[in-house]
Amino acid sequence: MQYPDQLRYSQSHEWVSADGKTAKIGISDFAQHSLGDIVFIQLPEIGASVKAGDSVCEIESVKAASSIYTPVSGKITAVNEALNDTPELVNQKPYDAYIFLVEMSDPSEMNALLDSKKYAELCEKESGAH
Amino acid sequence: MNIKNTPIYESHLRANARMTDFAGWNLPIQYTGIIDEALHCRKSVSLFDTCHMGQFSFKGDIRKSGIENAFCFPISDIKIGRCRYGFILNGIGGIIDDLIVYRIAVDELMIVVNAATTENDFKTIGQDIAGGCEYKNISDITAKIDVQGPLSRDLMAERFGEQIRSIPYFGFMKMNIMGRDAIISRTGYTGELGYEIYIDASAAAKLWDSLLEDERVKPAGLGARDILRLEMGYCLYGSDIDDMTSPIEADLGVFVVTDKEYRGIRGILQQKEQGVPRIRAGFITHSRRSPRHGYRIFHDDAMSGEITSGTFSPTLNSGIGMGYIDTALAKPGTKVVLSDGRVSIDAEIAEFPLYKKGTARNK
Numbered sequence: 001m002q003y004p005d006q007l008r009y010s011q012s013h014e015w016v017s018a019d020g021k022t023a024k025i026g027i028s029d030f031a032q033h034s035l036g037d038i039v040f041i042q043l044p045e046i047g048a049s050v051k052a053g054d055s056v057c058e059i060e061s062v063k064a065a066s067s068i069y070t071p072v073s074g075k076i077t078a079v080n081e082a083l084n085d086t087p088e089l090v091n092q093k094p095y096d097a098y099i100f101l102v103e104m105s106d107p108s109e110m111n112a113l114l115d116s117k118k119y120a121e122l123c124e125k126e127s128g129a130h
Numbered sequence: 131m132n133i134k135n136t137p138i139y140e141s142h143l144r145a146n147a148r149m150t151d152f153a154g155w156n157l158p159i160q161y162t163g164i165i166d167e168a169l170h171c172r173k174s175v176s177l178f179d180t181c182h183m184g185q186f187s188f189k190g191d192i193r194k195s196g197i198e199n200a201f202c203f204p205i206s207d208i209k210i211g212r213c214r215y216g217f218i219l220n221g222i223g224g225i226i227d228d229l230i231v232y233r234i235a236v237d238e239l240m241i242v243v244n245a246a247t248t249e250n251d252f253k254t255i256g257q258d259i260a261g262g263c264e265y266k267n268i269s270d271i272t273a274k275i276d277v278q279g280p281l282s283r284d285l286m287a288e289r290f291g292e293q294i295r296s297i298p299y300f301g302f303m304k305m306n307i308m309g310r311d312a313i314i315s316r317t318g319y320t321g322e323l324g325y326e327i328y329i330d331a332s333a334a335a336k337l338w339d340s341l342l343e344d345e346r347v348k349p350a351g352l353g354a355r356d357i358l359r360l361e362m363g364y365c366l367y368g369s370d371i372d373d374m375t376s377p378i379e380a381d382l383g384v385f386v387v388t389d390k391e392y393r394g395i396r397g398i399l400q401q402k403e404q405g406v407p408r409i410r411a412g413f414i415t416h417s418r419r420s421p422r423h424g425y426r427i428f429h430d431d432a433m434s435g436e437i438t439s440g441t442f443s444p445t446l447n448s449g450i451g452m453g454y455i456d457t458a459l460a461k462p463g464t465k466v467v468l469s470d471g472r473v474s475i476d477a478e479i480a481e482f483p484l485y486k487k488g489t490a491r492n493k
Contacts, residue, residue: 036353037165039442040418058473060419062164062353062442065473087418091163 002029003120004095008113010071011122015095018110023072026098027059030123032091035061041087043079044100050076052109057099059090071113074104136181137273137334141342145349153246153368155182157352164353165444171320171358172445175279176350177341180326181334184248185272186255188239190263197239197265200258201231202377202386202394208233213300213317216385217377218254223397224373225380227251228365230317232302240313240328242274244367258393273334278324278358280489281346286325289341290314294325299491308333320355321362321488360450361443363412363482369423370410370438370452376401379454381410381482408435408454412484413468415449415477418442421468425475427455428467434459437468443484449475450484 007015013031017024032038040060050056055067056076070076078101083089089097104110114122135156142149147158157179160167170176188197192206203216210233218226227247232240243251252267259265277286286294290305294314297303302315310330318324329337341347356366365371365380376394377386378401386398413421421440426433440451451468459466464479 036160037163037442039165039420042419060442062357062420063159065420065422 001033001120001123002095003116003123005116007095007116008071008110009116009119009122010069010113012069012071014069014071016071016110016113017098018104018107021074021104021107022077023074023102023104023110024098025070025072025100025102026094027068027090028119028123029094030126032094035059035063035066037062038087038090041083041090041099043081043083044076046076046079048076050074050102059087068099070100070102072102072104072109073106074102077101077103134182136179137331138179138181138275138338141335141338142179142349147349147351150352152352153182153244155245157182158349160351160353161349164351164357165442167348167350167354168357169444170348171279171322171350171354173280175277175282175285175344175347176320176354177338177347178276178278178350178355179338180274180276181331182245183274184243184245184251184267184269185274185328186241186243186252187266187268188241188259188263189237190259190265191237192239194260195263196258196260197255197263198390199392200255202392202398204387204390205231205233205239210235211301211303212298213302213315215300215317217382218251219376219392219394219398220373221394221397223376223378223394223401225367225371225375225377226254226373228367228371232313232315234304246368271331273329273331275327275329275334275338275341276318276324277327277341277347278318278320279322280492282322282324285344285346286314289344297325308337318490319362319364320358321364321483321485321490322358323489323492356439357441357443360439360441360452361445361483361485362488363452363484365410365452366439376406378402379406379409406457409457409460410438410452411455411460412480412482413437413440413451413453413466413477414446414480414484415451415468415475417475418448419473419475420449421451421453421475421477422470425451425453425468425470427453428469429456429459429464434466440468445485449477451477455479
């Protein structure tokens, strides 16, 4: 399982990469592995205002449907259209296949997210609980 | 309740399978990936560990023993070497289980049932059997490995002898495999040409491992099995059929006769005569979104039924499902919306099998 050091992670298994006020968001290797074969992603609406912790879109695997939450507040400025036709990119390269971008209204929210070490511990704990 | 391991458990762990509790058994849900495994079975050969299923043996006079009364389909006219699919019912015509009866000899049967219902089935069938017969639950000593896929006949013939090629659909053959008595049958639940090997449980792991040595063969887990059976429109007991569902409602009336006595026949006769208000139907969605168990079925905004199983079909590249809908609406092409209150999916009713290229019945 990979947890790149340069990223931050939410408790609900999204990863965030911040560049200035823009946050790029996807789901972690642990999340894609737990979901299994991903077959559909309903991308969020561009322009929507979101608050950290909001459910912003749906992801479906062969096994189940789940929500994706935004780890930061702001406005959704872009979505990864490639996932409409090839949602399996999230299985193949979870850290390249971002799902949406947020123009952050409060970049300090990044500080509340987990670093890779703490996130790896969380995943280990959740794996053990399964 | 303790979760049981099949004799093949260690092999699954070595193959890095993801395991899950299914009907009280530790079984692989997937090895490499559910979609890969389902597609492999449609084009090559897949192995399924079905050791959790139950088997009973019966020896005695079939006509005089009373065992005929346990089944809603005739068993005394099954030819030796042939199998028949059907049900045992409760007093109101609800399905206690779906099963396959094997006619081993004039006075000998093997009955193959679902894992979760094994104990209850054994008791229920036993109630109909008079003394003087031999009736045993042989589930613990019998392993079952399913070999499914269009290339399975070649593989099985190369491995166990050319006579395998003569086994007809819903037929079987007794053989000696690895020094043990075994039965090889041709029923299956994937829609593909396929075989089931019944063998002493102590030989199962070695047989499994040796079958996997062939490069055409891959193991497949419960996830792939669920996709394959749903694509064919086959029911999963406990999800799509249960003791509150009759074979008529399940649109499986073809497996039920009305000219013999058995438990539940009055309910069946009444339903055949008066019709049923709801019936099982298949659904294909207009997207890759899949309905799940419990989704409601809406037609013209009115709640008209409920989904019992759903998944993504990699061969149809869309969501598929089955469920019960008002009988008047159960026509292929009827437009419906499937919803859990949060997600709504456009779909239409489609004829079974949803996947139409299965090789199971190939000569």
